[in-house]
Amino acid sequence: MYAPAGVKTSTEYPVPDAMKAWVLGDPGELSLREKPVPVPKKAEVLVRIDAVAICATDLEIIYHGPPALIRGGMPHNKNFTPGHEYMGTVVALGPGVDEYRIGQRVTVEIHAGCGQCKRCREGMYTACHNYGLNYGDVDKGHRANGFTTDGGFCEYQVNNINTLVAIPDGMSDEEATLVVTAGTAMYGLTELGGLVAGESVVVTGPGPIGLLGVAVAKALGAQPVILTGTRDNRLKIGRELGADHVVNVTREDAVTAVRRLNGGKGVDYVLECSGAPNAVNEAVRMVNRGGKLCLAAFPHQETPVDIAEIVRNNIYVYGIRGEGKSATHRAEAFMSQKRFDATKIHTHTFPLDDLPTAIRYAKDRVEDAIKVVVKARGVSAAHKVAAE
Numbered sequence: 226m227y228a229p230a231g232v233k234t235s236t237e238y239p240v241p242d243a244m245k246a247w248v249l250g251d252p253g254e255l256s257l258r259e260k261p262v263p264v265p266k267k268a269e270v271l272v273r274i275d276a277v278a279i280c281a282t283d284l285e286i287i288y289h290g291p292p293a294l295i296r297g298g299m300p301h302n303k304n305f306t307p308g309h310e311y312m313g314t315v316v317a318l319g320p321g322v323d324e325y326r327i328g329q330r331v332t333v334e335i336h337a338g339c340g341q342c343k344r345c346r347e348g349m350y351t352a353c354h355n356y357g358l359n360y361g362d363v364d365k366g367h368r369a370n371g372f373t374t375d376g377g378f379c380e381y382q383v384n385n386i387n388t389l390v391a392i393p394d395g396m397s398d399e400e401a402t403l404v405v406t407a408g409t410a411m412y413g414l415t416e417l418g419g420l421v422a423g424e425s426v427v428v429t430g431p432g433p434i435g436l437l438g439v440a441v442a443k444a445l446g447a448q449p450v451i452l453t454g455t456r457d458n459r460l461k462i463g464r465e466l467g468a469d470h471v472v473n474v475t476r477e478d479a480v481t482a483v484r485r486l487n488g489g490k491g492v493d494y495v496l497e498c499s500g501a502p503n504a505v506n507e508a509v510r511m512v513n514r515g516g517k518l519c520l521a522a523f524p525h526q527e528t529p530v531d532i533a534e535i536v537r538n539n540i541y542v543y544g545i546r547g548e549g550k551s552a553t554h555r556a557e558a559f560m561s562q563k564r565f566d567a568t569k570i571h572t573h574t575f576p577l578d579d580l581p582t583a584i585r586y587a588k589d590r591v592e593d594a595i596k597v598v599v600k601a602r603g604v605s606a607a608h609k610v611a612a613e
Contacts, residue, residue, distance in 0.1 A: 229264045231320040235327045238316040246379035263383040265319030277311035277377040278402035279587040279597045294357025308378035309335045309371030312401035332401040337368045337385035351549035403567040408553030410438035413519040416543045422446030425492035430499025431459035440565035443467030480510045500524045517541040570596045577601045
């Protein structure tokens, strides 16, 4: 039985020596293997993974590689386990850890910066200069589970204590996997200034980050909040999460509609979550002079940008990576206080053993899937569970 030297465990939460883990082979190829249960070091804990959500970035990594970076290169055929939006239960403590207790439920941030580079010292650990340079040697350097180190499509994983977010007992496993998604939206709004109460905000793209971007913006007091997209069913969920107006861009020009809905003028902020080729230029034309634009999605190809429009109108453009500056903690606070219902974007649940099917649902949007969750326990392999 699992009993590494210097690691605190409990008989109430027994840990095996080996675990099931999905391993990435060639692009798009995952196989279920047995791996040793990892051992937490100083300032680390072992998390029993109870649930993990599938992110669009997981699909990018599995099928294409970037932004994962394993040993300085692509992640394929390197015994790498992807997955990063997970939650679980602390079941072992590394040497000296007393910030968390065994049996405590947590959700996790992705990035544990090296703590030594310029960006980490500024609190920008998602932009750590040591990103991807330390796979297999985590004593020094950045660690991003599911990107540069093994992630959550398995039964157990080690996390730095700085990546843990405690969650209340009343928060379900599925909802807890969505904290990091809300945290990304929160980070974007933080970089735009944070104090958005009474300010006008457009969110472009009703994917998981965009939908929770609407929820976070409204919870922060933004007025009005306008959501643009192409799918009526997702725009409807946006309404339920707090959008004052929604625009289906297949039926109306997005820029014209936004300005009409905002009294004939541009908005103060745009949170761009679609990654569409024309999204940046449209967002630039949606904001008023001196407005701010945050890019939270990455297109699949180089995108032309009207720099002259940006310069002439004194528009500020920000790019964010992940859920930095402790935004996940602030998002969890909103969720635990029931400021919005993130579970509205959770549509399907599958068992861990059926991860390939879960990925197919997420990738192909089967049955209008939005956020698909995989659980290591408590879900029958014989059927999926669709959210209400």
